[in-house]
Each structure stands twice: as C-alpha cells, then as structure tokens.
Amino acid sequence: MIIEALIAVTFIAAMVVMLAPDEVAGRLAAVLSLLPVVGSLYMWSGFDATGNALMGGSVAFETKLSWLELGGYTLNWHVGVDGIALPLVVLTTLLSTLAIVSAWTPIDDRQSQFYGLMLFMEANLLGVFTALDFFVWFVFWEAVLLPMYFLIGVWGGPRRKYAAIKFFVYTNIASLAMFIGFIALVFGLGDSVSSLDMPAIAAALRAGELGSLYGIPAATLQSVAFIAMFLGFAVKVPIVPFHTWLPDAHVEAPSPVSVMLAGVLLKMGTYALLRFNFTMMPETATAFAVPIALIAVISVIYGAMLALAQQDLKRIVAYSSVSSMGYVILGLIAYTTYGVGGATFQMIAHGLISGLMFMAVGVIYNATHTRMVGDMSGMADRMPVTTGILIAGAFGYMGLPLMAGFAGEFFIFKGAFASTVTAGMPLYTAAAMFGIVIVAGYLLFAMQRTLFGAFRLETDYEVGPAALHETVPLAVLLVTIIVLGVAPDLFFGMIQDAVNPLLDFGGELS
Amino acid sequence: MNQWIAIGALGLVGVGIPIGMMVVSALLRPTITEQGKTVIYESGEVPTGTAHVQFNIQYYMVALLFVVFDVETVLIFPWTLIYRPALEGGATLAQVLVPMLVFIGVLAIALVWAWRNGAVEWVKSPRASRRKTERQS
C-alpha cells in the first residue's frame, strides 16, 4: 500500500497547498513534497523485486484490486514497481522537491495554485510510473498533461498561450493515436485476455495470441498498432520530427516547470516506449529496427545541430534534450542488456542533468532577466557558484566520466555496438556518437561566451550571487549526478535485472 | 349509426331554418342606401380608433383556467360512467374512488393556488398590484 499512500499523500498535499495562502504556499509545498521523497527512498531501500514487472517477474509493493467490469474486460487498480519503474519514481519525487524549491524566487503570482499544480503533477507522474494496468496508467498519463498545460499557460513567458496550446494539442492527439492503437491490440487479442492488465497483455502478445480484427490480419494489425503507439509516444519523447512543441514549451515555461518537463515528462515517453512497444512487441520492434535506429540517429544529430544554432540558453538545453533522447531510443532498439538498461539509466541521468541545466539557467535568468547568449558575458565573476555548477552540468551532458551522463551514454554505446538487431547497428552507433562532439561544441561555445570573459550585462541593478535556496537544489542535483556517475550500480543493477527478461523472445536474436 | 343520421339531419335543419329566414327576410326587406347609418354605434359619437381594443388580462387568465379545468372534466366523465357499474361489479370503494380523489385533490390544489395568486380575481386593488410590481423590480 506504500504506492497508494505515496500518491494519496501527494494529492492531499496538492489540495492543502492549493487552499493555503500565497505567502506560505512555496515553503509549505517544499515541506510537504519531502514526504514522497522519503517514501520513495524508503521504497528504494525496501525494494525486493526481481525481473520485469510485465514479464512475470516479482513486483515490489504490488496492489491489485478490481475496479470495474466493462464488456468482458476487467479494469483493475494494479500498481507496483520493478527495477525500471523505481528509479523513475525516485527521480520524480526528488526532482519535484527541488523544482519546487527553485520556484521560490521566480514565481511571484498565484503561488498557491502554482505549487498545488506542481504537486498534483507529481502525484500523477508517480501514478504513471507505478501503474501496471493500462487503464489506470492511461488515466494518470493524461492527467499529467492538465497541470502542465496550466503551468505553462499561466506562469509562462510572453508566448505562453501559444506554447501551452501547442503542447496540449500535440500531446493529446498523440495520446489518442496511442490509445486507439493499444485498444485495437487488446481487441485483436480476443478472448485470450480478460482485462487491461499490462502483464497479462504483454504475456498474450508475446505468446502470439493476436488474432485478426475486422478482417485486418494479425501481422498487419500488430504493425499498425505498433506504429500508432510509437508515434503517440514519440511526440512525448520527443523524436524528430515531432519535437517542435518542445522548444516552445521549454522557452515559455518558467524554469521550475522546465525542470519537470525535461527531467520527468520526457521520460514518460521513453518509459512508455520501453513498457509497451519494446516489451510487448519485440518482433515488430526489431522488424522496424532500421527506421527506428535511423530516427534515433537523426534525432541525435539534428537536435544537436539545432542546438548549435540557438542563442537562447534554454533553447540550447531544450534542443540538446532532443538529442539526448535520441540516445535513449538508440539504446532501446539495440535490444541488448546494456543497450536497454543503458537507455533506462540514461533516462535517470538525463532527467537529473537536464534538470540541473534548466535550473541553473533559471537562476541566471532570475538574476539577469535574460537568457540570450549575446546579452551577457562573464557571469562567472558575479555568480561563481552557479557558474561552477552549470559548467559541471554541461560536462555531465557531454558525458564526462564519473558523472551520470557518462554512465548512461557509455552503456548505450556499449549495448548498441554489440547489437545484432540490424546489420548496420554499429554504423548508426558511430554516427550517434558523433553527436557528442556537437554537444560538446555547442555547450562549450555557449559557456564560453556567457560565463567567461569580462562581465558585461546592461542592468540598472547589481548582479550578485544567487540566494541559498537557489543554490542548494543545484548542489543536491550535482551531488546526485556525481554519485550516480561514480556508482551507477545503485540503480543499474536493478535496471539490468528488470531489462534482461524482455530481451528473451522468440526471434533469432538474443 | 342511424342515430347520428338523425342528429345530422337536425343539424341540417338547424342551419336550414336560419338560412331560410334570411332568404325570406331578404325578399321582404327594403334596402335604402344612406350615408351615416352604417357608422358603428358608439353612443352617437363618431367612432374613434380601432374596435379591437385592449382588454383586461383577466380574460386570458379565465380562458386559460377554463381550458385546464374543462379538459379535466373530460377526464372525469369516463370515471362517472364506470363508477357505479364498477362498484356493482365488485370493485372496492378504495379502488374506484381514491384515484379520482387524488385527481380532484390535485385539481383543488391548482384551484387554491390560482385563487391565492389572483388568477380568478377580476379587479385587483391598486395596493395589491403595487406590491406585486415592487417585488418584480
């Protein structure tokens, strides 16, 4: 029942904060958001699952209750975590708290609503990562969008309405496509499943129970459903060419929201890809290996190139996220322990690092009220601590050893090189590695121009070091990144344990 | 069916007699065209305005009330017809009387309401109507 408690506590905290007066909302939200952090860490310490939740492994903290019966299908309240979900849960709770703290400075309007929505979103995110019934999962999945819509739309920048609507429309259409695809699959399974339970469906799909539906043969149905779901998740990830909402949303969103968006929301897409497409239909996934790998590489290179051309620090980080998520896709399609596990690890790593980057950019923005690379230089003079952390984060992004990013990317490349999914895998991997060079290029270039050199910024006030409550979250994140980089096995062990079962499917690959 | 033939015949006669009298009169009576006598009677004054004057709203109220109550009597009539035969046929008093009592009770409540709200009051005192308008504004 710890998962229910976690979600419920977060919901209640959201309500409490929503009704609290504006003056205390931020402090209250931060304190209350520590509860889920404690809870998730407790879960981590007591984690005892083995194997993949969808592949018949034992599931930690599992609850399964019958919710309702609809035309022969039982919808269950089924939650639980395995090695893939738990790190993401921890990531979510941790990042939420830090984002809330980092919001104390920039958010000065309708605070109680802001923090209430943040907590509401956190609760739904926890639901997404723990749900094991498709229906429950979908409800949480969609429920994440609503607070995000408001968070961008109400507290965002000048073009916030456009960005919010774009985000909302893109993701909702994607959800619809994905939903239809999945439901078609369930119908295609016919009598072999009697619920929307994800493990049951995964088992049935992998056992090849899929039949024809309305005259569409099973093979076609599976391919079409795979594509529909892939597209649906691809928008969320985002993968080129469905990425256009992301820079807009990031640029317009207030920094704490960007932290959540980049740090956790994007992971929903890759998590879902892993859970649905790659776990349930490995044959189809490998059949589409070439286009998927191609898309992954294009995302990496194209995202990096776009980042190179940006002047806005936030935009740079945003596009680099596109690039990073490309690595994750590449790792997933590799279908090797290191590939898929590394991809999962990269989700965590990227969540932390991009969170750090956005947060740091936000701190600078709070001080300078600009994010344009050309507008400022020599920030290191005035904000040494922040600058230091930002640089450290950038190195993490570039994959500096001993940081989480390195571990993730290293695992991915290792797995992808070894992959036999398609003949050209090493080639794709090599091409993707080239992206690192570009990343290094643009990050160093931007850092160099903004942080170093003589201080130059046209303001009518004195720019000084950031406040303590702005620095502490950065520091915490940096420490976490380094810890994970030094000891990736804190998570990687359980990830590998959860990933391995899904590599074993009927095809000629292993 | 011959009942209705006879009734129809009386209807014909009922129309025929007036028409016959009109014809007879038309043969008998003189027609003298003269200015002025075709003027509408208005106490000898020259008539002013249209004859379709506005009249008291209460006429409508009464008419509406009538429509409602008259139609209810239509529903009462079949009951009166079967009432006694049904009783003699073995129905209990409660079976045949209570539903109609309920029906009339509803009707009575409607009447009480209409009464209290002045629907059947022909002339309202100025004070009462002022009270009503005060509430409205």
Place this chain on the structure above:
Amino acid sequence: MVPVQWYLLLATAVFCIGLFGILTRQNALLFLMSVELMLNAANINLVAFSAYWGNVTGQTFSLFTMALAAAEVAVGIGIILVLYRNFNDVDVTLAKEMRW
C-alpha cells in the same frame, strides 16, 4: 362501414394540412391552430382504429391527447402573450434577438 384505410387517408390529409400551415404561417396563433390540426389527425387515427381493433385504448388515449393539446395551448398562449408584450406582434419570425 367506411373502410378503415380511408380514415388513415383522412388523418394523413389533416396532418399534412397542419404541417403545411406550420411551414407557411408566421402568425403564432395560426401556428398553434396548425399544431392542433396535427394532433387531431392523430386523434382521428386513434378513434378510427379503436373501432377497427375493437378495444377502447385508442379512444381513451385520444381523450388524453385532447387534454394535453389543451394544456399545450394554455402554455402556448401564455408564451405568445409575453411575446406580444415584448415584441408587440405575434409574428414568430420577429423574435431574432438571440446571439445578443
């Protein structure tokens, strides 16, 4: 006995006359009258087929229809009265205030 189909024809004719009136008249009162015609067409059917089938269901129901028609007129006249007070006419096409 008049064949029962003839009643059906008569009723249909009356119904269509009413329908025609509804489609062509703009005066609210004439509109009401047309509706009454349509309802009475239903009554013709009900009574005729009540005799045809040899049960009183149709006749009884026609009583209800009449009662409801009367009630409908009562409400309708009330609405037309307030219409007149607000628009000074009973032309149904005059009321075009909506979208204000």
Place this chain on the structure above:
Amino acid sequence: MIPIQTQLPTWAAVTPTLLLALTALVLFLVDSIDPDSTRPTALAGIAALGSVSALAVAGWFLLAGTGQTGSGGAIELYSGAIVVDGLSLFFTVIFASVAAMVSVASYDYLRDRTYQAEFYSLVMLAATGMSLMGSSGSLATVFVSLELTSLPSYALVAFLKKNRGSVEAGLKYFLVGAVSSAVFAFGISLIYAVTGSLLLSEVASAIGSAGDLVGVAGIGVVMIAGGFAFKTASVPFHFWAPEAYEGAPAPISAFLSSASKAAGFAVAFRVFAVAFPIDSVVSMGIDWPLLFAVLAVVTMTLGNFAAATQENVKRMLAYSSVGHAGYALIGLAALSSGGPNGSVMGASMAHLLVYGFMNTGAFLFVAMVEHWDVGRTFEDYNGLATQAPVACLAMTVFMFSLAGLPPFGGFLSKYALFYGAIQGGFWWLAAVGAINSALSLFYYSRVVKAMWIEDPSGTFDLGATPLGIYVAVLVAAVGTLVLLPAFGPVVETAQSAATALFA
C-alpha cells in the same frame, strides 16, 4: 439484500416519482398560503429536500434490486402502463440529482424575482414527468409524461418574461416542441393503427405481423423517433436547443440540457428496445438502428462544429450539448440482432449520468457568472480564475470532463460508450465519436484558457458569493470526479438494467 417487493406494496415502486410530484404540490400550497411574500430559503429548501429524498429512495431501490433481474424482474403497474425496473430507477437518480442541484442553485438565481414558488414547482413537475418517462410502459404513458415534462419546461424557459431573449427562447422551444409532440402523437396513432395496442410489449408482439401495413408502421417508427429527437435535441429537431439554452435562465438551461435530454433517452431506450425488437422489425425493413446511427453521426458532428464557432460560452455549451446527444445516440445506434446491445445501451445510460453532473455543473457555473454580471463571451471570462479560483477549478473539471479527458468521469463514460459500439461491431461510430471528442477539446479548452491563462480585460467586481450556486457547482464537480473511481458499479447497474430490456 431482500427484494423490495416482499416488504412494500407494489405501488410503492413509484415512490420516487410520487415524491417529486408531491413536492410540486407542496410548493403550490406553500405559495398559496402567502403568495405575496418571497421565502427563497423555504422554497428552495423544499424543492431540494423533495428531490434529494426522491434521489435517496430511487438509489435505495436501485441498490435493493427493485424491479431488476435479480429480484423477479420489472414491476408492472396498471397492467404494464407503468414499469419500474433498473432503467427507470437509474434515470430517476439522474433526474433527481440534477433537480436537486438546480434547486439549490436557483436559490441565488431567483433572489429578488417574482414567482419563485412557481419556478420551483414547475421544475419539480418537469422532474416528475421525466421520472415518469423513465417508467413508461405504454405509448400512452410515454406521450403523457413527455408532455408533462415539456409543458413546464416551456414555461420555465420563458420564465424571465421581461427579457426578450428568454421569451424568444421560450417561444422557439415551444413551437418546435409543439410540432414534434404532434408528430410524435401521429406516430403513436400509426403504430396503434398497425398493432391495435399501445402497450410496448403488445406492440412488440403484434408489429411482426403488420403485413401490408409495414409501410405505415415504418412511418410511425420514424415519427416516434422524431419526437425523441426533439426531446434529446438531436438532429433534425435540434434547432431549438441553442436558442432555448442560451435564452433560458441558466439553471433551467442546466436542467433542460441534462435532465430533459436524459429523459428523452430514457424513454427512447425503452420504447425502441421493447416495442420495436430488432430481431423482428429490422427484417421487415424498418431499420431503426441505422436511422439512429445516421442521426448520431450527424448530430455529434454538427453539434461539435457549431460549438467550435461560437463566441458565447452559454451558446457553446448549448451546441456541445447537441454534440453529446450524438454520443448518447450511439446507445440506440450500435444495436444489432444478437449483439451486445445491453452493454452499449448501458454505457450510454452511464454516460448520461456522468453528463448529468458535468453539464449541469457547467451551466450552473454560467449561472454564477451571470449572477456576477460578467459578460457572456469567451473574452468576458478572461482572467476569471484570479478572482474565483475554486469555481473556475470546478468549471475546468467540467470542461475537461465534457471533452473526455482522463482523470474525470467523462472519460470513462465515453470510453465505455465507444467501447460498447466497437464491441457491437460499429467501430466506425466509435471512430466518429472519438474524432469528435478530440475536436471538442478545442472549444472546451478555450473556456479554460480564457479563465486561467488570459489576462483580465477589465476589473471584476464580483460582489458577494452566491452560496447556493457555489454549493451546487461544487457538488457537481465532486460528482464528476467521484464518478471516475465509482464508475464501476454505475456502469454495471446501467448495463444490467439495459440488458434486462433486451431479454
């Protein structure tokens, strides 16, 4: 639980209906005692109490299994002219809850207006008619109860008799209503001509042998369908809906667009499922499911597209309610001989219940905005959330739930509905519905956007909080939310009730 009929006499099965009727009469009597004074608290209290008690009794019956398959089947009164079963009780729950919310909300809306008692008692009478519609077992009862619902509604729409919009709305509603009831009556007379009975069950057994009168029967079925199309505001009798909903007092718009629509469906479900059995009628060439399928597609598409072009929130809601009639029509359209008819119709019923909460809430929010003297267009709603966050939160819930977004009841009910259609093999209906749902998100989110995201175009002076409307809106919001986790028993009850019709 012990079936109810072992404890109470049979006639007690109509207690919910009787309670509503009694409330109306009590209101008349209270008004008769002193017509000149206004006692809004007492009147609203009586109305709310009456509808809540009706709700309680109906809910209790429903839980106790009165008239349902588990306890001896439908209870027939007056030789089957009135039938109390799961369907009728289920819909009575909808009507009573909407009536309760509307009564509470009207407390503020009617402040300082005349004829308050009449307002409440007309609402109660209409609710009585609706609940009677749900339990009609004969075409005669159907017609009478339909009129009992319609006549008070006409008067209620034109309630603001000095407001030209209200009068115009009332007129249009009345005109279309009068015509459609005439059409409906003629349809009934044709069916009677063919079958010689008005009892639904007898019609069902006789219509199969219509012989050469099958054409007459077909016209009769179409005409009856027309009558229902009016009541449910479906194409082609939907013209009145935008005008009536826009012009009527907002609580009445809420009442009509939720409860009245549901009533139309209640009776349509029963009449078509019981009196015109698909097995025998469709083979005669009277393919009414196809008719409703066409109507459903046209209605939802037209309603959604029209709603998308509106500038006025109330009018947008009105058109969206036309669109929702289209969704609910799937419950009549996606039927086939031997298909999972009970589950699709039950899903439609469940959708109507959820709809009853979310749509009533939305219109009541509009009522609250009217009470505040804020304008009616989307622009006028700009930045409202800065002034009234709680109410706007509730409105947001309604909007997203109407659009069918997940964390709310509307999602699950729409899902169940579309799922039922797919199950019955009508995947194209579900597809059209899904596309329309996606489209509807556009205009629903405009309201949300205006309230939360846009900057206020002027300053608001909202004045005192209208307590009654506030309470009603919050109740509706909570209902909409609670119906997500509690959807299971709801849809199961609805589907078992609907399945009983086809048995």
Place this chain on the structure above:
Amino acid sequence: MGSVLLQSGTPTPTGTANASAANASAGGPVTTLPETISGALGLSGTLGDVVGGLIGAFLIANIMLGMTALAGPWAKRKITAAFTDRIAVNRVGPFGLLIIVADAVRLLSKELIVPDGVDRPAWDLAPIILPFSALLGFAVIPLGSGLQLADPETGIVFAFAAASIASLGLVMAGYASNNKYSLLGSLRSIAQNLAYEIPLVLTAASVILFAGTFRTSEIVAAQTETLVTIAGIAIPGWYAFVNPFAFVLFLAANMAEIGRNPFDIPEAPTEIVAGYQTEYSSVYFVLFYLGEFIHIFLGGALIAVLFLGGPAGPVLPGFVWMVIKMWAFFLFTQWCRSAVPRVRIDQLIEIGWKGMLVLSLANLVLTAVLVGVIA
C-alpha cells in the same frame, strides 16, 4: 382506474366499439322518432334513416320554433307585465297572441344595416350558429311520447357539447362587428360561459354517477323508481329530490350559461348597449333572439332530463309534462328577470370560480362517496 382505462381489449361499461356497431342496427334501447317515422312510411335501411331523420328533425325544430315564437314576443311580455302589475299585449288577436305574427313580419321586413368594417363571413355566420347550436342540443332530448330524435350512447355529453357551440357564435359576432361594445360584450359572455361551464358539467357528472350512463333515455328511466312513498303517493326518484344540492347548483349554473338574470352580463343593456348584438338588425337580430330563447328551453330540457325525470309525470302524456317542465324553467328565468338584480362582472366571475366551482367539486366528491356507500 388506470388499469381499466389503459388495458387493451377489456370491455368497459360503455361497451366496445363493436358493441356500438351492434347497437346501431338495433337503434338503441328506445324507439326513436325517425324509426317511428320510417316505420310508418315503410322505409328501411339508410334511406329510411335519412328520410325519417329529416322529417323528425324538421318536426322537432318546428316544435322548438313554435315554443320560442310563443315565448319571445308574447309570453315574455305577459310575464314581465304581470310582475310589474301591467297589462301587456292584448289588442292583436285573442290574448294578443297574434302579436307573434305581427312581430315576425315586422322584424323580417326590417332593413338589414351592414355597418362599416365588419368582418363579413364571420358577421354573417354568427347568427346562424347560435340557433343551430341550441337546436342541435335537442337532438338527444327525450321530449316524451316517443318524440326523441336520437338516443346515442353519449347523449347528455352531446347535449352539453352542442350547447357550447353557442359561445363560438357569440365571439364571432362580437369580434366581427367592429364595435367596442360588441367586442366587450362577447368577451364578457365568453368569460361567463367559461366560468359556469365547468360547474355545470361537473354537477351533471354527479348525476351520471347515480345513473351510470350518458344515454338520456336511460337517465330518465333511472329516475322512475320510487324514492319514498308518503301517504300513499309515490315520490319518484328524481335526482332533484335525491340530490337537491346538485339541483340548485345546476339551476344556478344553467342560468349563467344561458345568460339570464341574475347573470345577464353578456348583453346587460345598461352597461354595454346590447353586447354582441349591438350592430345586428333585421333578421340577424331575430336569429340571435331566437337562438337565445331556444337556449333557454334547452336549459330547461336539460334540467328536466337530469333532475326532473324528463317527460315523466302522472296522468298527462309525456310530451305535455316535458313542455310543462321547460316552460316552468322559462317562467323561472323571467321571474328572476323581474325579481333579481344583475350581479357585477367581477362578482360574476368570482362567484363562478370561487363559489360554484368549489361547490360543484365538493358536490361531485360527496356524491361519489354517497353512491359508493349506497352501492
């Protein structure tokens, strides 16, 4: 109640439609006048029905015309004169009876003035409708001695329905005349008719509760039973004795229905000239006059049928008794004309809605309970 009404196929006491068709050939429980005539002429079938009906109708209509002619120009003057202690028409013929002829010729040969702006078809139709409605009501009245034109199942209801058509004539006359007085007069008369129609009909319904039939002949037959025997004289069970309360109510409502004092609001000459007939002259005026008088007699006939045993009576033939009863009612109206002041319009309406309607509803319920207890 509902079960009886809505149950299909269950025979109700009215008999099924088939039964009514069977009745049609049998011609009802009593031998009607057209049957007697066609029997005498040796005709049968539809032709016999038509010929017999026409001849019978003509006979009945002329009886009514004759009575009206006697009542209008002559009896009315005589009675009024008697009340005011005067001598009325006595020059022309015996007792001045020939004044009837003189007046008839005088009125018919008067010029018909068509005022400006009248609504022609309606203005012309109204004077036809009024006598037509009153005459039609007599179709179902058993005048005694076999003088009954028809005896349908719905007899008494038909009589009320036919009598109500008069309202249509009144409103047409008032509306078409293009005269304010006419319009107001007709509206007043409509308001009055409406207000008293319901008590009238409800009171009649209370009689039907006893009789259990709408058929006038059966209502009359139901009153022939002996109620009590006092000193050897059998008092028949006339509903006037059985239910005197209803009788008084009916009498009052009937007075208002036919627009006689104290309820002569429609034409109250001192208030609105002559009401709806202000603009009518010549034969049109005669027709209105005629219609009103036939209405009085129809009212009397209804009272006789419903409460006074119809044509029943000792010694004399039925027809004579019926005429006596009708004339008694006529006399009563003229008596009231001289003796009772007119009520004001607002009083009239309020008496109708607040007094008569309540009383008649009470009467109906009481009668129902009474009948229920007896039966």
